[in-house]
Amino acid sequence: MEIRLIKTFQTIVKLGNFQRAAAALQYSQPTITSQIKKLEEELGVKLFERGKTITLTTAGRLLHERADSLLREYDDLNVALYDFIQGDAGLVRIGASEPSASNRVPDILASFTRKKPKAQTKVTIGTTRELVNMLLEDQIDLALCNQPEPHLELEFHPLLHETFKLIVPADHPLAAREHIRLKDLQDEVFLFTPGSCAFRIRIEEMITKHIGKLRQSSIEVAGITAIKYYVQSRLGIALAPVVAVSPPIPGTVLREVADLMEGPSLGLLTRRNHATMSKISLSLLDEIRQMYASPSVS
Template identity: 65%
Template sequence: MEIRLIKTFQAIVKYGNFQRAAEALQYSQPTITMQIKKLEEELGMKLFERGKTITLTSAGRLLNERADLLLREYDELNVALTDFMHGDAGIIRIGASEPSASSRLPEILRRFSEQKPKVQVQVRISTTKDLMRMLLDDEIDIALCNEAEPHIQLDFQPLLYEEITLLLPASHPLQHKQEIHLKDLKGETFLLTPGTCSFRIRIEEMISSQIGQLQRSPILVDGITVLKYFVQANMGIALAPVVAVSPPIPGTITRPVRNLMNGPRLGVLTRKNSSTSSKITEELVDEIKRLRTIPDEPVMAQSL
């Protein structure tokens, strides 16, 4: 059913006859007659009783009652689609991994929502591995996460290296040491995240290169944002991203460690097929890129 046919029908009802409706719409009367005939054929029922005056049939009265709502929804849809095309409305689905999901994403989305109040934001929090799957399954549009294994269908745009710091219980003997090296931590109990976590992999590389075999078995904690509470409970120490443990919670302190390697890279993960990307997605990516401290580099296709 064409919208213009509904508008012609409404004009006839408003002006009382075909001739006046044709003049109002700037159509010829035969055109108006042809449009109503087409509408009646599509619906399979008569809308008008013709005579000296025209009157609505029962079907015509029903259509007239619903036509205003139909046209109003059509106009609202047009406005929504125009807003979407211009990047002012729509839905954006973003995924994020910790600690950025808690420490960085809220401020990013606050700024974005102030600029785009009509955009609905949906947030998923998960691991980098799961976020990759969500992107490939079209469950999210973009992800803010640490670098993962390259994939032929995904692009990773690095933004920064996570800064690593040492988190200690406030009463720890090392609190007064002016300069701390990794080798000073050899006899400590480390709190580590699971083996698939990019932070765990990088921290184990640091420990392996400068400490070697740990004297005490580490305690594994499934969640980088909760490490600080285990340190607070005096269960061990942790090498953790600064953004996840700053400012320190009561009962804990942070200290720099000499000669630490860079932490894993944080960046924006997107599907390689940019033709599926909306203007809203592109503008949110631009907002996220304000985090960038790594010099911009050409985005290249990644391969398996």
């Protein structure tokens, strides 16, 4: 059933006859008659009782009652498709690992949705390894995460290197120290993320290089964003990315450590074939790149 036939039908009902409808739609009257005949043939029903005046049949009244909502939906669909094609609307599925999911993505999306108010966004949180699989299975369009192992189908766009700070309880002796080096931490209880975490790998690399073996047993905490609360409860100290622990929560203090290494790389992970991405997803990709092109953004 063609939309133009429905529009012709509704115009005839609104204006009361075929002649006025033809003038309004800038068709000839035979064209209008032909269109209504075609519509009746498609539907298999008669829509008008013709005489000195036209009267709707029962089927015609039913079509008339439903046609306006059908035309509105059609117009809405056209607008939505136009916005999608222009890159102003559509669904963007972004994945993110912590702490970026909690501490960076909200600001990114706030900026993006101000520019693209018609965009819909879906945020998925996972580890870098999980996000890699989601991209390969087309469950997300792009990911903000640490650099994964190279993959033929994916490409990584570095944005920055994470920086670390020491977080300790406010009443800990190290809280008052002005100068701290890694060797000063050898007798402490450390709070670590799981072994596969990029932050844990880099921290253990630093500890091995400057301390060797820790003298106290460590505590493993599954989430990097939760570690500060374990420090707050005096369960230990932690080396953590600044974005995850800044500003410090009550009962904790952040301190610089002189010989810390640069943290793991944070960046955007996408499929190599950008042709599979919608314009709105590419817009978000560009938005994030522009935001992190400024040296003040971390």
